[in-house]
Amino acid sequence: xxxxxxxxxxxxxxxxxxxxxxxxxxxxxxxxxxxxxxxxxxxxxxxxxxxxxxxxxxxxxxxxxxxxxxxxxxxxxxxxxxxxxxxxxxxxxxxxxxxxxxxxxxx
Amino acid sequence: xxxxxxxxxxxxxxxxxxxxxxxxxxxxxxxxxxxxxxxxxxxxxxxxxxxxxxxxxxxxxxxxxxxxxxxxxxxxxxxxxxxxxxxxxxxxxxxxxxxxxxxxxxxxxxxxxxxxx
Numbered sequence: 001x002x003x004x005x006x007x008x009x010x011x012x013x014x015x016x017x018x019x020x021x022x023x024x025x026x027x028x029x030x031x032x033x034x035x036x037x038x039x040x041x042x043x044x045x046x047x048x049x050x051x052x053x054x055x056x057x058x059x060x061x062x063x064x065x066x067x068x069x070x071x072x073x074x075x076x077x078x079x080x081x082x083x084x085x086x087x088x089x090x091x092x093x094x095x096x097x098x099x100x101x102x103x104x105x106x107x
Numbered sequence: 108x109x110x111x112x113x114x115x116x117x118x119x120x121x122x123x124x125x126x127x128x129x130x131x132x133x134x135x136x137x138x139x140x141x142x143x144x145x146x147x148x149x150x151x152x153x154x155x156x157x158x159x160x161x162x163x164x165x166x167x168x169x170x171x172x173x174x175x176x177x178x179x180x181x182x183x184x185x186x187x188x189x190x191x192x193x194x195x196x197x198x199x200x201x202x203x204x205x206x207x208x209x210x211x212x213x214x215x216x217x218x219x220x221x222x223x224x
Contacts, residue, residue: 001169034210036153043202043217044145044153049210087153091209095168096143096155 002026002090006099012107017078021102023071023088032092035064035073038101039084047086048073080106109133111203111215119197119222125190129203129215136179137161141206142186144177146199147217154199158206159186193222 003026013019031051036044046055048064061076088099115127144156157167159177176189200219204211
């Protein structure tokens with residue numbers, strides 16, 4: 001199985017801050033990497049697919065980059081509704097695997 | 108608007124079988140998408156269970172493969188999950204999802220299944 005490791009596991013930031021979350025794969029997954037946002041008690045929401053493509057309806061403050069084994073999710077200016085948990089997911093091979101999640105809290 | 112809705116018992120006894128159904132609206136289950144199940148134990152990360160294509164082709168997580176069956180019901184536009192021989196470790200929120208190209212674009216709201224006597 002391909003292991004996905006996110007860092008940091010948790011992060012405190014303020015409204016207006018720029019934040020970056022990193023996801024590393026245990027082997028190369030090309031650009032088969034997706035990012036999800038999950039608010040408490042809610043289903044995951046797709047933000048970014050294929051490493052850098054913004055899902056329809058997602059604010060342009062979100063961006064993704066990377067290929068191979070290292071990927072990043074960047075939020076350019078945090079809004080109150082952005083405080084949530086973010087997870088990466090590889091879709092290069094089955095079993096599909098997710099990172100453990102990064103919890104983003106208000107400082 | 109695509110919507111998915113999970114349904115099934117919220118409580119299952121240990122060693123029993125967990126059975127869930129996902130009803131799909133706004134999209135045909137016969138379309139070229141993979142229909143997936145993902146679960147999330149309380150306070151933990153997401154775990155992919157498996158997926159099914161409209162042809163009936165399936166992929167399962169090897170960690171669960173011996174206990175999991177995913178099936179599709181095209182006449183009712185729904186798909187289902189069965190997990191046998193459940194233990195407390197199977198307690199989780201179970202989500203169904205529509206995935207394409209590996210990314211899951213639409214999700215059900217999730218249903219909590221607790222394994223307890």
